[in-house]
Amino acid sequence: MSTAATVLYDLEDDIAVVREIRVRAAREPHSLVVAIAPDAHAARGVIWAILRALGKRIEHLKTPLTWGDAERWMAAHEICELTVLRAHHMTPATETALATTAHGAGAKLVLLRNTRTPGPRTMALKPPRHDATPSPPMTWPSVPRVSALQLRWACLRALRPDEFRQVDELIQNAVADATWWLSCSARTTPAAVAEMASVLTTATGPEHGYIRRCALEIALLDHGLRPGLPRRFSRGAAPPIAEADVADAHGHTDPVAACLRLAAAVTGLPPTELALVGGDQITATSILNIDVPKAARPILRALKPRTGTIFREARTRALGRGRLRDDADDEPAAQVMRDLLEAPIARVQIDTVPPAAQRELQRFLDAGDIELIDGNYRPSARAIYGVYRRLQPPQARQ
Amino acid sequence: MICHHLNLQHAAVLKTRHLLLTDQAVADLIDSEAMGAVVGPAGLGKTFAIIRATRERPEPIVTLTFEGRPTMRLIADRLLHAFTGAPARGTRFAMTDELLSRLSERRRLVVIGEAQNLTRDCFEYLRHLHDDPDTRFGLLFDGGDGCWEVLAREPMLRSRIYRRVAFSALTDDDVQALIPAYHPIYADADPQLLLLINDKAANGRLRSWAAFTHTAAAICRRTGTPQLDEPIARSAITLLGGTP
Numbered sequence: 088m089s090t091a092a093t094v095l096y097d098l099e100d101d102i103a104v105v106r107e108i109r110v111r112a113a114r115e116p117h118s119l120v121v122a123i124a125p126d127a128h129a130a131r132g133v134i135w136a137i138l139r140a141l142g143k144r145i146e147h148l149k150t151p152l153t154w155g156d157a158e159r160w161m162a163a164h165e166i167c168e169l170t171v172l173r174a175h176h177m178t179p180a181t182e183t184a185l186a187t188t189a190h191g192a193g194a195k196l197v198l199l200r201n202t203r204t205p206g207p208r209t210m211a212l213k214p215p216r217h218d219a220t221p222s223p224p225m226t227w228p229s230v231p232r233v234s235a236l237q238l239r240w241a242c243l244r245a246l247r248p249d250e251f252r253q254v255d256e257l258i259q260n261a262v263a264d265a266t267w268w269l270s271c272s273a274r275t276t277p278a279a280v281a282e283m284a285s286v287l288t289t290a291t292g293p294e295h296g297y298i299r300r301c302a303l304e305i306a307l308l309d310h311g312l313r314p315g316l317p318r319r320f321s322r323g324a325a326p327p328i329a330e331a332d333v334a335d336a337h338g339h340t341d342p343v344a345a346c347l348r349l350a351a352a353v354t355g356l357p358p359t360e361l362a363l364v365g366g367d368q369i370t371a372t373s374i375l376n377i378d379v380p381k382a383a384r385p386i387l388r389a390l391k392p393r394t395g396t397i398f399r400e401a402r403t404r405a406l407g408r409g410r411l412r413d414d415a416d417d418e419p420a421a422q423v424m425r426d427l428l429e430a431p432i433a434r435v436q437i438d439t440v441p442p443a444a445q446r447e448l449q450r451f452l453d454a455g456d457i458e459l460i461d462g463n464y465r466p467s468a469r470a471i472y473g474v475y476r477r478l479q480p481p482q483a484r485q
Numbered sequence: 486m487i488c489h490h491l492n493l494q495h496a497a498v499l500k501t502r503h504l505l506l507t508d509q510a511v512a513d514l515i516d517s518e519a520m521g522a523v524v525g526p527a528g529l530g531k532t533f534a535i536i537r538a539t540r541e542r543p544e545p546i547v548t549l550t551f552e553g554r555p556t557m558r559l560i561a562d563r564l565l566h567a568f569t570g571a572p573a574r575g576t577r578f579a580m581t582d583e584l585l586s587r588l589s590e591r592r593r594l595v596v597i598g599e600a601q602n603l604t605r606d607c608f609e610y611l612r613h614l615h616d617d618p619d620t621r622f623g624l625l626f627d628g629g630d631g632c633w634e635v636l637a638r639e640p641m642l643r644s645r646i647y648r649r650v651a652f653s654a655l656t657d658d659d660v661q662a663l664i665p666a667y668h669p670i671y672a673d674a675d676p677q678l679l680l681l682i683n684d685k686a687a688n689g690r691l692r693s694w695a696a697f698t699h700t701a702a703a704i705c706r707r708t709g710t711p712q713l714d715e716p717i718a719r720s721a722i723t724l725l726g727g728t729p
Contacts, residue, residue, distance in 0.1 A: 100641040102616070109618055122616060125609040126557050126577055135578065145582045173613075201641065 092186050092196035094174075100201040108170055108199070117165050119194075122172040130154065130181050137161065137169070141385075144338035147345075154188045156340055161192035163342075163389035174198035225367055225392055227294040230254060234454035235304035235314070236428075236470035243480050253394075257295075257367060258302045259475060260395020261287060264363050265306030267402070280307075284317035286360050289368055289375045299365075305474055311425035313418045320375055328352050333383045342389035347398045349386050350374050362401040366393035420447035427457055427466040428474050435464040487537055490695035493702075499663045499691065503652045504534045510648035511538035514623035515594050520615060520645045522600070522626040524633040525652025528692035531627055534652075535596060542594070550598030557610040564595070581614075588620040600626035601635045608639050615645075654689025668698050670705055670713040682718055685727045700724050 097104045112118040121136040130152075137157045139145075141164055149156075161169065169189045171177075177185065182198070189196040228250040231241040242254045268283050287303050290296030304314040332352035339345035346369065350361055353374050368375055371387055379387060390397070419441055427433045437445065437459065448464065451457045456470040468481035489496045498504070507523055514521045523531045539546045547567045551559070561580040565573035568587045573580050597603065597611070603626075615624050626636060633651065636642050655663070660683045661676045671679065687693040701713055701721040710717060719729035 098640070099644065101644040103644060105616060122613060124581055124613045125606050126581070132578055135582070139582065139585075145579055172616075173609075 092189070092198060094198045094200060096200050096202065098201070104199070105172060108172070112168075112170060115168070118168045118170070119161070119164070119166045120170045120172065123174060123176040125173075125176055128176045128178050128181060130184060133157075133171075133177060133181055133185055138340055142334060142337035143340045147339040147341075149339070149341040149344070152340070154184055158188045158192045159342065159389050160340075160385070161189070161194055163385040165385070165388075166192060166194045168197065169194045170197040170199065172199050173201060175200040175202045224370060225291070225394075227292060227298065228254065230294055230297060232297070234451075234456050235301035236308070236451075236456040236473040237454070237467075238298070238301045239473045239475075240469040240480055254298055257298050257365075257394040258305070261299050261302030261365065262306045262309075262475070264365065264396045265303055266309065267396075268359065268363055269306060269310045269312070280312065281315075281318060283360060283363060284315075285320040286356065286363050286375065288317045289320045291368070291370060291376070295367065308421060308424045309428050309474055311418065311422040313421045322353075322355055322377055326355070328380060328383075330382075333380060336383060336386055342386065342391075343397060344400065345386045346374075346390055347401060349379065349383050350398065353377050353379055353383075358401040361398050362396055364398055365395050366390065366397040367395075369397070420444040423448060423464060424451065424457075427464055428470065428476070430476060431466065431468070431471050433466055437462050437464060440464070487533065487540065489533075490692050491699045493668075493695050493699045495702075496668050496695065496698065497666055498537065499530075499667055501530070501655070501659065501663065501691075503650055504530065504537070506650045507531070507534035508538045510650050511535065511542070511594070511623075511625065513648050514625055515542060515544050515592065516623075517647060518592060518621050518623050519647035520624045520626075520642070521648035521650075522628065522633065522636055522646055523650045523652065524626075524628050524636070525650075526654075526690075527629045528690035529652040529654065530691040531629075531650075531652050532598065533691070534650075535625065535627055539594060539596070545591070545593040546596065547593065548596040548598060551602050551607075552599060554602060554604055555607055556604075557606050560607055560610055584614060585617055585620060588614055588622050589617075590621075592621045592623075594623040594625060596625045596627055598627045600628035601630070601632035603635070605639065608636075608642060612641050612645065655683070655687075655691070655694075656689065657683065660687075660689070664694070667694065668702065670698065670702055670711070672712065674713050675715075678713070678715055678718055681715075682722070685729065686722045686725050697721055697725060 109120055112120045119137070119140055121133075121140045123133060123136060127133060127136060134152045134154060134157045135145075135148075138152070138160060141160050143160070171185070174182065186196055228246055230238065231245050233241040239255060239258055242251050246254060265283070265287055284303055288296060288299045290299050300317065303317065307314045329352075333349070336345050336349035336352065339348060347361065350356070350364055350369075354361070354364075354377060356364075364375060369387060369390060372384060373379055374387070396402075420443075423435050423440055423444060426435055440448070448457065452459060455467055458465050458467055468477065471477040472480050487498070503525075510521050510523065513519065523535060525531055547564065549560070549563050549567065551563075558577050558580075561577055561584055562573045564584055565580055565587070573583075575583075603611075611624060614620055615622065626632065628635070633649075636646065657680055660679050664679050665671045665674060682697060683689060683694075686697045701717055704717050704720055705711065705713065708717070722729045
């Protein structure tokens with residue numbers, strides 16, 4: 088594939104030409120004009136000129152800068168025309184790389200040169216390194232409505248391999264996120280757990296929500312906590328998103344860092360809960376189902392699709408380690424489940440379990456998550472597979 | 486209070502045409518955040534006029550003078566130093582970025598003295614800073630002999646110079662009209678004597694007039710003469726190295 092970049096010549100280097108270009112670009116929101124400084128002829132200076140024009144700030148600069156950064160952000164801002172003033176300052180290699188980048192981002196490239204002698208009016212381009220077309224929105228397959236502990240096994244049987252991989256990755260990542268929170272948070276009061284649950288189970292649709300709720304339940308059971316129906320996440324009393332918040336988020340060259348800053352402003356969540364936000368909970372227009380202002384949406388478009396936590400940096404800012412909540416002792420059935428899910432060989436004698444807890448455990452017996460054999464509770468193979476303590480899936484008869 | 490050359494006391498500011506044009510040009514450059522130039526041979530009062538024009542302005546004025554052939558980095562470094570009061574740090578890349586941010590903060594005027602010493606790269610660099618749509622500063626080139634020729638050689642500056650004041654030497658008419666008000670020793674001076682001084686010692690240059698006046702006023706004080714007369718004038722011319 089070969090396309091042309093337009094090359095313009097302004098031999099007089101007239102300010103009127105520059106003004107006209109800028110005025111025209113200001114009328115077109117998806118047009119970007121950058122000027123090359125006389126000392127910025129190499130790649131880094133040109134990349135930074137583009138990123139700076141898109142609102143990035145040097146104090147939030149992720150080094151080293153690559154052409155991929157320029158391409159990703161131009162695509163995210165949906166730039167359709169890139170005009171480069173004083174393009175004659177660029178080296179030929181830089182010019183070629185820029186042309187490839189603009190092409191990859193889907194932007195038409197216009198170079199304005201102020202050389203004394205005009206040259207060719209077009210330049211040939213090499214094919215782009217990769218397609219920067221934004222990824223389509225994440226969709227979720229219809230999953231079987233089975234118990235949380237058996238969801239993984241049931242999905243393996245019911246879904247296509249690619250669908251299973253997608254669901255399995257989400258279950259595993261969401262369980263890991265909840266486990267991290269339960270293991271390190273010093274705030275495991277019932278209210279804090281409920282807040283965490285509301286964040287973790289926020290979903291873009293019913294299937295997505297079911298998978299995430301199951302993952303939460305697995306994590307809670309694995310920690311000896313009784314799962315409840317999580318409430319809907321709400322923004323609470325977080326202050327409205329200010330233009331300064333959006334500008335500050337745009338200042339980051341790293342899309343994840345930019346999105347973390349934006350998510351903090353949009354959701355009002357502290358780092359402990361921000362660290363739970365999964366890439367699958369961020370759409371092209373919202374974070375945790377909260378609408379993001381249009382001006383900030385390029386940040387969402389710049390993210391690569393992924394499931395599970397996206398803001399690993401927030402974990403380092405999260406609260407220090409604490410121990411599990413004190414009232415965990417009040418949930419004997421949940422503790423039995425925790426003990427049973429430890430390993431395939433785990434056993435709990437029924438005589439040691441209080442009658443009230445036995446009544447609660449009946450639900451898990453009925454679902455086939457646990458079995459009662461010779462006076463001992465034992466985990467089912469499907470449940471052990473469901474909590475990722477068994478590598479191979481059990482056969483259907485198990 | 487502006488100091489005259491040699492810290493000449495009791496001297497008035499001569500409202501020459503160039504001085505008034507500089508007042509207007511500086512105001513226009515700041516208000517329009519445009520580029521301009523004040524040029525002319527040395528000693529004609531260009532820098533004095535610029536200082537006078539800027540002293541009442543509320544906008545910050547940054548004045549940099551480069552005696553040798555500066556580099557782009559030196560310009561960036563000196564500008565940042567003027568803004569922050571500390572030596573600039575980081576790469577030129579980072580310095581340029583910071584400069585663009587600083588120059589966008591508020592309206593100001595940057596005066597570059599001895600602009601004829603700038604290289605093409607330096608002009609390009611200043612133009613890069615000035616052309617940025619976010620920056621808000623007027624840029625005034627103050628240059629001596631050959632400055633306008635240097636500026637005019639750069640196509641990029643030709644279309645960008647919004648105001649130009651070309652200083653020239655005082656004419657005989659200027660001398661006769663303005664000098665009597667310049668200093669008390671000239672209050673009742675013979676107009677022909679003023680032309681003689683201009684011819685022998687000043688050549689229409691205000692800096693030379695200041696030097697002459699400083700010398701003549703000292704002689705007047707020593708001799709107890711309140712007014713300049715021809716013998717004092719010829720003595721001063723001799724002291725200044727001229728032929729009376």
